[in-house]
Amino acid sequence: MEFKRTQRQHFFIVLNFVLLSWLWYSFFTSESLLEKVIGVLCGVWAAVIAFNYLRAKNLGRLDDDGLTLERPFRTVSFKWNALQWASMGDERRALVFAYRHQSDVKDRYVGCGRKILTPDAIDAIVAAVNAARPDLPSGPPEAATNGVTT
Secondary structure (H helix, E strand, C coil), X not given: CEEECCHHHHHHHHXXXXXXXXXXXXXXXXXXXXXXXXXXXXXXXXXXXXHHHHXXXXXXXXXXXXXXXXXXXXXXXXXXXXXXXXXXXXXXXXXXEEECCCCCCCCEEEEEECCCCCHHHHHHHHHHHHHHCCCCCCCCHHHHCCCCCC
Protein backbone atom coordinates (compact mmCIF):
# COMPACT_ATOMS: atom_id res chain seq x y z
CA MET A 1 0.00 0.00 0.00
CA GLU A 2 1.38 3.38 -1.00
CA PHE A 3 0.57 6.56 0.90
CA LYS A 4 -0.26 9.41 -1.47
CA ARG A 5 -0.53 13.11 -0.74
CA THR A 6 -4.06 14.37 -0.23
CA GLN A 7 -5.67 17.05 -2.41
CA ARG A 8 -5.33 19.45 0.52
CA GLN A 9 -1.58 18.86 0.67
CA HIS A 10 -1.25 19.43 -3.09
CA PHE A 11 -3.28 22.64 -2.77
CA PHE A 12 -1.08 24.02 0.01
CA ILE A 13 2.10 23.14 -1.86
CA VAL A 14 0.84 25.03 -4.92
CA LEU A 15 -0.28 27.91 -2.69
CA ASN A 16 3.22 28.04 -1.19
CA PHE A 17 4.71 28.31 -4.68
CA VAL A 18 2.31 31.13 -5.61
CA LEU A 19 3.16 33.07 -2.45
CA LEU A 20 6.86 32.48 -2.93
CA SER A 21 6.74 33.63 -6.54
CA TRP A 22 5.09 36.86 -5.38
CA LEU A 23 7.81 37.28 -2.72
CA TRP A 24 10.51 36.68 -5.34
CA TYR A 25 8.96 39.33 -7.57
CA SER A 26 8.99 41.67 -4.57
CA PHE A 27 12.62 40.68 -3.97
CA PHE A 28 13.72 41.65 -7.48
CA THR A 29 11.83 44.94 -7.47
CA SER A 30 12.83 46.09 -3.99
CA GLU A 31 15.73 48.25 -2.92
CA SER A 32 15.57 47.45 0.78
CA LEU A 33 18.20 45.14 2.24
CA LEU A 34 15.66 43.54 4.59
CA GLU A 35 13.37 42.65 1.71
CA LYS A 36 16.30 41.17 -0.19
CA VAL A 37 17.24 38.99 2.81
CA ILE A 38 13.64 37.85 3.20
CA GLY A 39 13.54 37.10 -0.53
CA VAL A 40 16.65 34.92 -0.33
CA LEU A 41 15.24 33.03 2.68
CA CYS A 42 11.96 32.48 0.85
CA GLY A 43 13.89 31.25 -2.18
CA VAL A 44 15.66 28.67 -0.06
CA TRP A 45 12.31 27.67 1.44
CA ALA A 46 10.85 27.26 -2.06
CA ALA A 47 13.81 25.15 -3.14
CA VAL A 48 13.34 22.79 -0.19
CA ILE A 49 9.60 22.47 -0.88
CA ALA A 50 10.21 21.84 -4.58
CA PHE A 51 12.94 19.31 -3.85
CA ASN A 52 10.68 17.37 -1.49
CA TYR A 53 7.69 17.57 -3.82
CA LEU A 54 9.60 16.37 -6.87
CA ARG A 55 11.74 13.81 -5.03
CA ALA A 56 8.97 11.93 -3.25
CA LYS A 57 5.85 11.37 -5.29
CA ASN A 58 4.31 9.47 -2.39
CA LEU A 59 4.69 9.75 1.38
CA GLY A 60 5.58 6.13 2.03
CA ARG A 61 4.84 2.49 1.44
CA LEU A 62 3.55 -0.30 3.65
CA ASP A 63 4.79 -3.79 2.80
CA ASP A 64 4.18 -7.18 4.37
CA ASP A 65 7.60 -7.13 6.01
CA GLY A 66 8.04 -3.45 6.92
CA LEU A 67 7.40 0.24 6.44
CA THR A 68 9.09 2.82 4.22
CA LEU A 69 8.63 6.55 4.84
CA GLU A 70 9.76 9.21 2.38
CA ARG A 71 11.33 12.08 4.30
CA PRO A 72 12.37 15.43 2.75
CA PHE A 73 16.03 14.45 2.35
CA ARG A 74 16.13 10.68 2.79
CA THR A 75 14.08 7.52 2.79
CA VAL A 76 13.61 5.64 6.06
CA SER A 77 12.87 1.94 5.85
CA PHE A 78 12.67 -0.74 8.51
CA LYS A 79 11.40 -4.29 8.87
CA TRP A 80 8.86 -5.29 11.50
CA ASN A 81 11.36 -7.53 13.27
CA ALA A 82 13.72 -4.54 13.71
CA LEU A 83 11.16 -2.55 15.73
CA GLN A 84 12.07 -1.99 19.38
CA TRP A 85 8.92 -0.06 20.33
CA ALA A 86 6.18 2.00 18.72
CA SER A 87 4.04 4.81 20.10
CA MET A 88 0.81 4.71 18.09
CA GLY A 89 -1.97 5.66 20.53
CA ASP A 90 -4.96 7.67 19.36
CA GLU A 91 -4.10 10.43 21.83
CA ARG A 92 -0.68 10.91 20.21
CA ARG A 93 -0.07 13.61 17.60
CA ALA A 94 2.36 11.39 15.72
CA LEU A 95 3.30 7.78 15.16
CA VAL A 96 6.79 7.24 16.56
CA PHE A 97 8.83 4.14 15.81
CA ALA A 98 12.13 3.04 17.34
CA TYR A 99 14.01 0.48 15.30
CA ARG A 100 17.45 -1.04 15.33
CA HIS A 101 19.22 -2.64 12.39
CA GLN A 102 21.54 -5.58 13.08
CA SER A 103 24.71 -3.48 13.01
CA ASP A 104 23.25 -0.68 15.18
CA VAL A 105 24.13 -0.19 18.81
CA LYS A 106 21.48 2.44 19.55
CA ASP A 107 17.87 2.78 18.50
CA ARG A 108 16.96 4.94 15.53
CA TYR A 109 13.76 6.93 15.67
CA VAL A 110 11.34 8.01 12.99
CA GLY A 111 8.06 9.83 13.43
CA CYS A 112 5.17 10.57 11.16
CA GLY A 113 2.55 13.19 12.01
CA ARG A 114 -1.09 12.22 11.94
CA LYS A 115 -1.89 15.32 9.84
CA ILE A 116 0.36 14.12 7.03
CA LEU A 117 -1.24 10.72 6.45
CA THR A 118 -4.88 9.92 5.83
CA PRO A 119 -6.85 8.12 8.56
CA ASP A 120 -6.97 5.00 6.36
CA ALA A 121 -3.17 4.97 6.08
CA ILE A 122 -2.76 5.40 9.84
CA ASP A 123 -5.21 2.58 10.51
CA ALA A 124 -3.36 0.36 8.02
CA ILE A 125 0.01 1.06 9.67
CA VAL A 126 -1.32 0.43 13.18
CA ALA A 127 -3.04 -2.79 12.06
CA ALA A 128 0.10 -4.01 10.28
CA VAL A 129 2.31 -3.32 13.31
CA ASN A 130 -0.17 -5.00 15.67
CA ALA A 131 -0.44 -8.02 13.37
CA ALA A 132 3.31 -8.39 12.89
CA ARG A 133 4.36 -7.58 16.47
CA PRO A 134 1.42 -7.98 18.89
CA ASP A 135 3.70 -7.85 21.96
CA LEU A 136 5.52 -4.66 20.94
CA PRO A 137 5.98 -2.12 23.79
CA SER A 138 4.44 1.33 23.38
CA GLY A 139 7.50 3.17 24.68
CA PRO A 140 11.14 2.77 25.55
CA PRO A 141 11.96 0.29 28.34
CA GLU A 142 13.37 3.15 30.43
CA ALA A 143 9.94 4.81 30.48
CA ALA A 144 8.45 1.95 32.50
CA THR A 145 10.96 2.49 35.33
CA ASN A 146 11.35 6.29 34.97
CA GLY A 147 14.93 5.78 33.85
CA VAL A 148 15.93 3.98 37.07
CA THR A 149 18.13 0.95 36.48
CA THR A 150 18.75 -1.77 39.04
